[in-house]
Amino acid sequence: MQQKFKRSPGELINIVTMTEAFFLQENLPAELRNVVDLAIEELFINMVTYNTETSQPVEIQMLPFEDGVEVIMTDSDVERFNPTKLRHVNVDAPLEDRQPGGLGLFLVLKMVDSISYQYENRQSRINFTVNGKQHV
């Protein structure tokens, strides 16, 4: 299943609709949905927030495999930004030192089972998998 989305947080509802349809079509365990939804949202919001020099839509492709889901997100006409490089978030910091923001990509890297990044011809391509054996 493959679809393009405008660069707006308002598109999240349409992305969720796509994910829901994909899980139904492929008869995938509902327990994986939250991890897939979270990873897609965090990566999508990161793209539309920081890659502001383009108006190209973000393409999302979902593929089933034996034990889970593979998601490919493609952002065109953008600068290189590798979200798979771990950013330090001190989750043990006291309340006074914690600030809203910065957790999104940290959570993605924590929750998906594999993630890779490719950049070519001003196109960013993020590929991640969520494995049913790890999450169900």
Place this chain on the structure above:
Amino acid sequence: MFDIGFAQSTGITVCGRLDAANAVKAQAFLDKVEGECVLDLSGLDYISSAGLGVLLKTHKRLMASGHGVKLINVRHHIHDIFRYSGFDKLFEIVSATN
């Protein structure tokens, strides 16, 4: 779907998906809350970092006046997100019984 509102028995109920698209609505509601804030999350299906930011901002504001946010009826998969993000050390959290 997302909804936030006052409930008679449990304080404030938060239902549906607290994502980046709904975080503004949640923050606008919680910015008006004063004193001890109990959030019943039994109907919360999903939370992302945008939603975590709303909770953190509200908690910090209320803690400054000696109160804070208490999270009750937290479902297992939502609790996992709190644990990964270290929020289980910042908030008083009561898990859902089932």
